[in-house]
Amino acid sequence: MRGSVTLAAVVVGIWSLLYVVTQLVVDPPLTVLPTVGAGVAITVAVVLGYPSVLRGPRDRGRVRGGGRQGDSERGFRDLAAAGRTLPLRAGLTQDAARRTCELLRPMLSGDAVSITDTEDILAYVGPGQDHHVAGSAMQTSAAPRTVRQGRTQLVRDRAGVGCRKPDCEVVSAVIAPLRIGQRVVGTLGVYQARAEIPPKGLVEDMANMLSLHLELAELDRERRLATDARLDALRAQINPHFLFNILNTIASKARTRPEEARELVLRLSEFFRYAVRQEGHFAEFAQEYFFVRTYLSLEQAARFGERLDVRYDIDPQVLTSRVPVLTIQPLVENAVKHGIAGKKEGGTVRLRARVDPLTRTVSIRVSDNGEGIDAAVLATLTEQHNQRAEDLASPADRDTLPGAHAGVGLRNISERLHALFGDRYDLQISTPRSGGTVVDLTVPMR
Known part of the structure; x- marks a missing residue:
C-alpha cells in the first residue's frame, strides 16, 4: 500500500511539473497533443522502472535474502546428495576422512575442512594444510576443546583457534563433535581465513550426518565380527570323533592297503x-x-x-x-x-x-x-x-x-x-x- 501511494504521488508530481514547463514556462505554450504525449511517455517509463528505481533498496534486500535462502536450500540439497555417498560409511579412517573433506569443502562455505579423531588429525584440506598434517596431533586448541566438552565451538579470532603456528592462515572456525551414540569419537571443523565464521547450522547438520554414517559403520563392523566368530565356531565344530575314526582307519589300512590309506590321507x-x-x-x-x-x-x-x-x-x-x-x-x-x-x-x-x-x-x-x-x-x-x-x-x-x-x-x-x-x-x-x-x-x- 505504501509503495502504491508513493507511485501515485510521483505520477501526480510528473504531470504537475509537465504542466508548468509546457504551459507556463515555454513560450508559446505547447499544444495539447505534444503535452499529453510527453506526459504519457514519462509516466510509462516511471511506472515500468518503479520496482528498480523507487523500491530498489528494499527489493535488493529481498534479492539478497532470496539469495541466502537459495544458498541455504542449495546447501541442504548438496547435504542430502553428499549423505548418500559419504566415504565415512566405511569407518573413521584417514583415507575416508580425506575424501570426505574434499567432498564437503565446496558446500560448507569454508576455506578449509578438517576431520579428526579424539587425538589426531585424520584429514585437513585447505589453507594451513602444510602444518595441519594428517596423522599428526591436533594443531589447534579449539578441536580438543570440542572433544572434551562434547559441543560445537564457535571461534571468531586467531587466539580462539589456538593454532600452534603463530602465522597460521586460519582466523575463525566452527568445530562440531562427531559421535557414535553418546560417545564423542572425533570432530568436523570448518575454518575461515577471515573473521566471518561459517554457518553453524550447516556444519552441525553435516556433523550429525557424518555421525550417523559412523554409527552405521560401527554396526557393520560389529556384525562382521559376530559373523566371523560364528564361522570360526563352525570350523571348530568339526567332530573330533570323526577325525579320530578317520585316523584309526588310515592307521589300520597303512600296512594292508597302503593305496587306500594314501587316498584317505589326501x-x-x-x-x-x-x-x-x-x-x-x-x-x-x-x-x-x-x-x-x-x-x-x-x-x-x-x-x-x-x-x-x-x-x-x-x-x-x-x-x-x-x-x-x-x-x-x-x-x-x-x-x-x-x-x-x-x-x-x-x-x-x-x-x-x-x-x-x-x-x-x-x-x-x-x-x-x-x-x-x-x-x-x-x-x-x-x-x-x-x-x-x-x-x-x-x-x-x-x-x-x-x-x-x-x-x-x-x-x-x-x-x-x-x-x-x-x-x-x-x-x-x-x-x-x-x-x-x-x-x-x-x-x-x-
Whole structure:
C-alpha cells in the first residue's frame, strides 16, 4: 500500500511539473497533443522502472535474502546428495576422512575442512594444510576443546583457534563433535581465513550426518565380527570323533592297503584345507558340493561303509551360484550323526539343490530317513529360528536346552545366515510322517 501511494504521488508530481514547463514556462505554450504525449511517455517509463528505481533498496534486500535462502536450500540439497555417498560409511579412517573433506569443502562455505579423531588429525584440506598434517596431533586448541566438552565451538579470532603456528592462515572456525551414540569419537571443523565464521547450522547438520554414517559403520563392523566368530565356531565344530575314526582307519589300512590309506590321507587333507583356509563368507556352490562329497566319502570309508547311502540331485545351474561357506556340510553332518548313526541298518542321506531364476534364490534340501529329530528339540529350534538374532538364547543357555548337542550346529548356522542376509533367507526343519528329518534352506542368489 505504501509503495502504491508513493507511485501515485510521483505520477501526480510528473504531470504537475509537465504542466508548468509546457504551459507556463515555454513560450508559446505547447499544444495539447505534444503535452499529453510527453506526459504519457514519462509516466510509462516511471511506472515500468518503479520496482528498480523507487523500491530498489528494499527489493535488493529481498534479492539478497532470496539469495541466502537459495544458498541455504542449495546447501541442504548438496547435504542430502553428499549423505548418500559419504566415504565415512566405511569407518573413521584417514583415507575416508580425506575424501570426505574434499567432498564437503565446496558446500560448507569454508576455506578449509578438517576431520579428526579424539587425538589426531585424520584429514585437513585447505589453507594451513602444510602444518595441519594428517596423522599428526591436533594443531589447534579449539578441536580438543570440542572433544572434551562434547559441543560445537564457535571461534571468531586467531587466539580462539589456538593454532600452534603463530602465522597460521586460519582466523575463525566452527568445530562440531562427531559421535557414535553418546560417545564423542572425533570432530568436523570448518575454518575461515577471515573473521566471518561459517554457518553453524550447516556444519552441525553435516556433523550429525557424518555421525550417523559412523554409527552405521560401527554396526557393520560389529556384525562382521559376530559373523566371523560364528564361522570360526563352525570350523571348530568339526567332530573330533570323526577325525579320530578317520585316523584309526588310515592307521589300520597303512600296512594292508597302503593305496587306500594314501587316498584317505589326501581326502582328509583336502577336507581340512577347505574348512580352515576358505576366505570370506561366500563360495561357489560347486566348492561346497565338493567339500560335502569329500566329507561323506570319509565317513563311508572310516565308519559306515555300505550302511551310509548318499543320493545327490543337483541342478547344474546351481554350481556357479555363491552360497555361505560351511553351511551345507554341517547340515549333512547332522543328518549323518543324528539321523543315520543311531540306526543299526544305516540309512540314506539326500542332498538336493535348485535355482529359481524368478525369485533369484538358491534352494537346498538335506534329508535323511534316519531316526528323526526329537519333538522337543524341533520345537526349541523352531522357536529360536523365529526370533531375531539378538533375541536368541545366550551361549550360556544353549547347553542347557533339550538336545542342545544335536541342535547347536543348526542354531549357529541360523544366526550366521541372519547376520549375512537379515530376513532374506529361510531355514525350515521338519519331520515327515515317513520318518527322518528334512532341512530346507533358501538363500538369495549371489
